[in-house]
Amino acid sequence: MSEAVLNGVEHQHDHHPTGIKRWLFTTNHKDIGTLYLCFSLLMFFIGGAMALVIRAELFSPGIQYVDPQFFNSMTTMHALIMVFGVVMPGTVGFANWMLPMMIGAPDMALPRMNNWSFWILPFAFTLLLMTLLLPGGGPAGGWTMYPPLMLQTEHALPFVIFAVHFMGVSSVMGAINIVATILNMRAPGMKLLDMPLFVWTWLVTAFLLIGSIPVLAGAVTMLLTDKFFGTSFFDAAGGGDPVLFQHVFWFFGHPEVYILILPAFGVVSQIIPTFARKPLFGYVSMVYATCSIALLSFIVWAHHMFTVGMPLAAELFFMYATMSIAVPTGVKIFNWIATMWRGEMTFETPMLFAVAFVILFTIGGFSGLMLGIAPVDFQYHDTYFVVAHFHYVLVSGAIFSMMAGAYYWLPKWTGYMYDEKLGKLHFWLSVVSVNLLFFPQHFLGLAGMPRRIPDYSTQFSEWNAISSVGGFVFGFSQLILVWVIIKSARGHGEKATAQVWEGANGLEWTLSSPPPYHSFEVPPKISRS
Amino acid sequence: MSDFVSNRQIKALILCAGLMPATALAEYGLNMTRGVTTISREIYDLHMLAFIMVSIIGLIVFGLMIWSIIHHRKSKGVKASQFRHNSNWETVWTIIPILILLSFAAPATRTLIELEDIEDTEMTIKVTGYQWRWHYQYLEEDFGFFSSLASDHNEARQKNSGIDVSKIENYLLEVDNPVVIPVETKIRFLLTSNDVIHAWWVPELGWKRDAIPGFINSNWTMVTEPGIYRGQCAELCGRDHGFMPVVLKAVPQEEYLQWAKDMKQQQAEAASGVDREWTMAELMERGESVYTTACVSCHQANGQGLPPVFPALTGSPIATGPISDHISIVIDGMQGTTMPAFGEQLNAVDIAAVITFERNALGNSVGDMVQPAEIQAAQ
Amino acid sequence: MNSNIKNTVTTLSSIAVIMFCFGYVLVPIYDVFCDITGLNGKTGVISKNEANSLSFDINRSVTVEFDTNVNSKLPWKFHADTRKISVIPGKLVEVSFEVESLAANQTFGKAVPSVTPPKGSIYFNKTECFCFSEQELGPGERKTMSVRFVVDPALPLEVKSLVLSYTFFAMEKNVSTRNIDLKINSNKI
Incomplete structure (x- = not known):
């Protein structure tokens, strides 16, 4: 009996297939997390390439490169891919990797379902991307899919709808798994209010997913039956109502916004205390703020449709409800600053991204507050001001927090430190170009440029040109991130310690870097400080 | 300078790099227009109030943050203090935002109520959105017309048109027939649509409103200064969403009355043109210009279309087959496709002309023609 | 598990x-x-008895305007006999609309109503309407259709005018419908 065999017996639970089979059949939370993150990164470049087509066409007035119909399908696909293919899978990837480690569990509660919820995604996005090859092209009715325009889509419609169904099933399964893990698999003695904030924000996000994604599935199913089975939910001629779709869509759509941003809040709430070497300020109020944002998100949907012509009372209600979201959001921002206050800060790449997140997300929040004021929204609505707003919130918000998270946890995942110099270069290029890209869009919107147009009046040329330059710099800067990840994953870099960061606190930092295949075989002891 | 990058773009890039004084920024349009109605000015004031408020909050919040970033670093030898919460401060930064929000809410509510007060209007214009032009109906005067992107703009905006768009004044914001309104008159707009959802927007009026098929929306305006005000469709409405501008001309009362009189007379004359016999050459000439405004964006200047969505007309079974099918498709459109029904959008002369043109140009030579009177009879 | x-x-x-x-x-x-x-200009429907039992104030009047639209895919003409009337809230009123087909064969259409301003639309009650039911017209056929309605006296005082708008849409089953009468070949040159 050789030692190897003995070892094999001893480590049987560690045995897993290698090569393609490992990834296809894996039920391990770390492998699945890696799959989600790689998928998200791939989609980030596909969606980004579409954004560059848009920015290239908009670089100067006149139609230079693409047909307006193709332009519309680029804006539509860009949005669908970025929302459903990048931010959502990306944050689910973080959740998969980190949640079991943060709560002291060996793995996710439902490992097999975890595998399915990931492997649905490549099919969903193949289906979506394939529509570009169909006669008639891809969907071009905007990611909001408003009828009757969406019903004019040629052959792409059923493909898009089934793709959305698949994405929905995947995220709902993922969400169920996350809630089941958080509620049932915490280390003994860990109370809900002992959980790291990232776990909390994901718990709330998962509930939002379960509550809102099925509504979207319902809405797009109604579109499908309207087009092919003669129902008339949204067809005025048949007694339906096109505005109804907007209500149902935004009933999903507004919580969706928080599905994208709450995990980002969680990531930043982990990073800032680490690099300030100071506990998170106002933990309990952070938790309450997260929950109240989630609840409010279900009653503000109609602020996306102030211009459809609602009765005054409805307009007032949605205006007040929308404004009130600023309060818990403000609490979060103040708490982050209070966490930094009198800390012992260092500025490694994750912290730089987190600080940029706080500032730029706040700018997005400000324009959001302005958009919430109904009478002024009659001017802002459907202009580039809105485009600037949600890109500040989603790119320099959600995406920046994902960058921060990636740099923060990369040494833990790979066991090697990333290249700090390249990381800093990536950060500075990104932060400068993202502002060059999106800040001028505020001016464009205010000066009267509508969104979703392939060509514009010459008075808008200058800011569009600047925005396009910013867009290309931002797009290509992201290649640095890929290089950083590859370097670290291939073991080029300093060996990371278990704690990685001097100020890092929490169960995930007690495990080795990289952590063992099964996170906590023996539940850790929770010591209360 | 190459035509790829204009001079003004270069200037803007330099400017952005901070090499030019900030005063030059005004040229590029940075802020919302104050507009030309009392409502639009109130909206502008609200916008500025909100902007100034968030700027002040921003300065304070970012100021504190930057101060902290500069001073509370490890490299300065600071030892991290370990405070975790402070109920007083947490209360303060919950209460203060609430107070600030209340200060917005009051004037916003006031403006909204004013904006929704649609009573006592003196005249009504019904705006109907079409893919991709606007129709205006003056309900009291009982006349109406379509308003489409001006034909030279339409030509210039085609891909590879070879036309330098920077030389075109008000590029994409010019129409063939502007909507004319009298100043100092409370005007009600009723909005609806014939196909998909559009949104009618003139920034100087301070609002936009959706035009939804099967539903009627209303809003009002009272312009105080004569002038030409330009806007666009603001709701994605398909391929040519970017090419359906709104041009609003506000004129003194007398001038408006004269214009309305002329319009009515013109429409009567156009109707009379139907009765006479048109020659092939006349129809072909008129047909070409109708084709450039109404058909070219889908079926393309050479008639090749953009298959499979927009079929070619050259050699097509419709344009070379029985003329009655051709007429019927142009007038009624085609169910389930993007081909609109032009019966309402074009008058009988234009329809006769464009059908004749399509059958005898663009590589087709069927050799037949149709008279406006026959179209009129079919309608 | x-x-x-x-x-x-x-x-x-x-x-x-x-x-x-x-x-x-x-x-x-x-x-x-x-x-x-009254979101979206939806109108109310009440029974005839209810409508007759409403009390009214003869000193108050509200202007009701009628707006008509035909979707361009339906070859019909459609207009109201009166463009604008003054009504007393609580009193039942009847108005008629005229519709005419320009088609060469049977055509089917359906009208959808909408009332603005939204503040007033719920107070606009119809007891009888041609809307939402399929209308059939033979070639060249004309039809007069009536609407009986009552404006609820509870209509807020500040609302002084209402617009009732109808849009006729084509039904899916319509086939090519234009009556094209050409002196065939006479135009051949």
Whole structure:
């Protein structure tokens, strides 16, 4: 009996297939997390390439490169891919990797379902991307899919709808798994209010997913039956109502916004205390703020449709409800600053991204507050001001927090430190170009440029040109991130310690870097400080 | 300078790099227009109030943050203090935002109520959105017309048109027939649509409103200064969403009355043109210009279309087959496709002309023609 | 599987299924909501008896304007006999509309009503209307259709005018319909 065999017996639970089979059949939370993150990164470049087509066409007035119909399908696909293919899978990837480690569990509660919820995604996005090859092209009715325009889509419609169904099933399964893990698999003695904030924000996000994604599935199913089975939910001629779709869509759509941003809040709430070497300020109020944002998100949907012509009372209600979201959001921002206050800060790449997140997300929040004021929204609505707003919130918000998270946890995942110099270069290029890209869009919107147009009046040329330059710099800067990840994953870099960061606190930092295949075989002891 | 990058773009890039004084920024349009109605000015004031408020909050919040970033670093030898919460401060930064929000809410509510007060209007214009032009109906005067992107703009905006768009004044914001309104008159707009959802927007009026098929929306305006005000469709409405501008001309009362009189007379004359016999050459000439405004964006200047969505007309079974099918498709459109029904959008002369043109140009030579009177009879 | 996990999964899956159904339930909820708030210019319907039993104030009058639209895919002409009338809230009024087909064969259309301003639309009650029911016209046929309505006296005092708008849409079953009468070949040159 050789030692190897003995070892094999001893480590049987560690045995897993290698090569393609490992990834296809894996039920391990770390492998699945890696799959989600790689998928998200791939989609980030596909969606980004579409954004560059848009920015290239908009670089100067006149139609230079693409047909307006193709332009519309680029804006539509860009949005669908970025929302459903990048931010959502990306944050689910973080959740998969980190949640079991943060709560002291060996793995996710439902490992097999975890595998399915990931492997649905490549099919969903193949289906979506394939529509570009169909006669008639891809969907071009905007990611909001408003009828009757969406019903004019040629052959792409059923493909898009089934793709959305698949994405929905995947995220709902993922969400169920996350809630089941958080509620049932915490280390003994860990109370809900002992959980790291990232776990909390994901718990709330998962509930939002379960509550809102099925509504979207319902809405797009109604579109499908309207087009092919003669129902008339949204067809005025048949007694339906096109505005109804907007209500149902935004009933999903507004919580969706928080599905994208709450995990980002969680990531930043982990990073800032680490690099300030100071506990998170106002933990309990952070938790309450997260929950109240989630609840409010279900009653503000109609602020996306102030211009459809609602009765005054409805307009007032949605205006007040929308404004009130600023309060818990403000609490979060103040708490982050209070966490930094009198800390012992260092500025490694994750912290730089987190600080940029706080500032730029706040700018997005400000324009959001302005958009919430109904009478002024009659001017802002459907202009580039809105485009600037949600890109500040989603790119320099959600995406920046994902960058921060990636740099923060990369040494833990790979066991090697990333290249700090390249990381800093990536950060500075990104932060400068993202502002060059999106800040001028505020001016464009205010000066009267509508969104979703392939060509514009010459008075808008200058800011569009600047925005396009910013867009290309931002797009290509992201290649640095890929290089950083590859370097670290291939073991080029300093060996990371278990704690990685001097100020890092929490169960995930007690495990080795990289952590063992099964996170906590023996539940850790929770010591209360 | 190459035509790829204009001079003004270069200037803007330099400017952005901070090499030019900030005063030059005004040229590029940075802020919302104050507009030309009392409502639009109130909206502008609200916008500025909100902007100034968030700027002040921003300065304070970012100021504190930057101060902290500069001073509370490890490299300065600071030892991290370990405070975790402070109920007083947490209360303060919950209460203060609430107070600030209340200060917005009051004037916003006031403006909204004013904006929704649609009573006592003196005249009504019904705006109907079409893919991709606007129709205006003056309900009291009982006349109406379509308003489409001006034909030279339409030509210039085609891909590879070879036309330098920077030389075109008000590029994409010019129409063939502007909507004319009298100043100092409370005007009600009723909005609806014939196909998909559009949104009618003139920034100087301070609002936009959706035009939804099967539903009627209303809003009002009272312009105080004569002038030409330009806007666009603001709701994605398909391929040519970017090419359906709104041009609003506000004129003194007398001038408006004269214009309305002329319009009515013109429409009567156009109707009379139907009765006479048109020659092939006349129809072909008129047909070409109708084709450039109404058909070219889908079926393309050479008639090749953009298959499979927009079929070619050259050699097509419709344009070379029985003329009655051709007429019927142009007038009624085609169910389930993007081909609109032009019966309402074009008058009988234009329809006769464009059908004749399509059958005898663009590589087709069927050799037949149709008279406006026959179209009129079919309608 | 641990029974706690099983319970959580069952509960959450049920929530997901319920929310999917909720999307559909939103359709009737929305209709009710529209009826209550007048969202989207939905008008009310009341019975004749109810309409007759309303009290009215003869000193008050409201202007009601009629607007007509025909979707361009339907070859019909449609207009109101009167463009504008003054009515006393609470009193039943009848107005008529004229519709004419320009088609060469049978055509089918359906009218959809909408009232603006939204503040006033719920107070606009019809006892009889041609809307939402399929209308059939033979070639060249004309039809007069009437609407009986009453403006609820509870209409807020500040609302002084209402617009009732109808849009006729083509039904899917319509085939090519234009009556094209050409002196065939006479135009051949």
